[in-house]
Amino acid sequence: MNAQTTTQLPIPPHFNPETVGAVWRVPYQQRAPEAQAWAKKHNIKPASKDKTRICLLLIDVQNTFCIPEFELFVGGKSGMGAVDDNVRLCEFIYRNLAVITKIVPTLDTHTAMQIFHPIFWVNAAGEHPIPAATNIIPADIEKGIWKVNPGVAFSLGCDYEFLEKHAYHYVKQLTQDGKYPLTVWPYHSMLGGIGHALVSAVEEAVFFHCIARNSQTQFEIKGNHPLTENYSVLRPEVLEGFDRRPIAQKNTSLIQQLLDFDAVIIAGQAKSHCVAWTVDDLLTEIRQVDINLAKKVYLLEDCTSPVVVPGVVDYTKAADAAFERFADAGMKIVKSTQEISFF
Structure with a gap:
């Protein structure tokens, strides 16, 4: 694979960081021609022309986890973790629009009667x-x-x-x-509800990428089986029931797809739970193929936060320990603001 360094673009004028913590309707019909004009102005080629194929995997960047008044807001240490993370995430997508081949957002998807609901x-x-x-x-x-x-x-x-x-x-x-x-857990990410949707500002950035690069956004549903949890998008927490029959399956097609990309960049919520366990499962799959593949995984450490409930629980140390383990395995811990060289 040829080495590639990101050539960063300016942020489109429609992006307003002050609105990242709110829910609103994305004006698709307005953004679509703007994205096409932006691609033309900055000579952004279709994703099909990419020599280095880069995937941006977004873990559960949904209202339920990322908007302060919603059910499981990930505040992190600062109390505004997910909102600040998503400002940086949106800016990362816009700046690196020309080199991100495909965006894969995961959607935690639940109904009321599931094993982890009251x-x-x-x-x-x-x-x-x-x-x-x-x-x-x-x-x-x-x-x-x-x-x-x-x-x-x-x-x-x-x-x-x-x-x-x-x-x-x-x-x-x-x-x-x-x-x-x-x-x-509280009822959250409820299918058909507003909490299930992507954060509006992130959805807008993802849609802008789709149109500008002629690259269909690939949404991955997880967590909808009533009898198991699915922190990781790659597999349920428990694969077999008491009778040894399968409860649910690993997401083998996504696993293979991620392994086939030249680079995989990962961000989302929460660092201590769904992000950590997705990366851990990806590392397990990598070890079964070739540990050197870990070098092509990039973790945006400033676009993810741990679960912290002041006075109740703080998963910061557990999240940091997981990321240290991932780095020791060869994955790269990077910030969204730096220029990244892909090899």
Whole structure:
């Protein structure tokens, strides 16, 4: 592969960093001709002409995680982490419009009756767990502190006994694999809801790239299976049920696609959860093929933040440790403002 250094472009005049933390409608019909004119003005070629094929993988840059008043806003240490990250992310996309071949945004996608939502679980009094404050471990099920809500079996098309066995196996499997315990999350990223959508400013930048480069945006859905979590876009947290039947599959087509790119740049939310676990799964796949492929992965460290709930939980150290491990494996930790040389 030929070496390539990014030639940075100016930021288009429509971008307003003050609006990144708000939800609004992208004016597609106005932006499309502007993107075409911008490409002509700056001699931006179609993505099909790229000799070095670069993918920008955006992890869950959705309102639910990135807008302060939404369900699982990732504030990071500063309290405004995801908003500040997305200002830098938008600017990165615009400045590097001419060299990003394809943008792949992942979309965390949920419905109400899923194993990590309150309605799935009840205690002896029929009460649901408090979201974000409840972790469920095998001992909780063994002691009867939490059990599967009998009311969800009908809607999920499952036998209740099957659900009980599955839930216990699932929670135990998470513990054995050394993952985070099952966290009961607030209802978030709800399919059909506004929280599921990309952040408006990021959506606009992604659309602008699509039109300017004649490169179709590739949206990847994750997390929609009711019986497993999917922090990583590449695979569910648990692959097999108690009966050894598959729960859900790895995203083998995306894995292969990422391995085939000359460079993969990764940003998004949250650094401690969905970003870290996606990168970790990608590294696992790379190790099975050729560890040298790790050198073509670039992590935008200033476009991602860890989960921090002041006085409750702080995953900063865990996120930083994961990124150090990725760097030790050969991945490059970079800032969105620097010019990047791809080899």
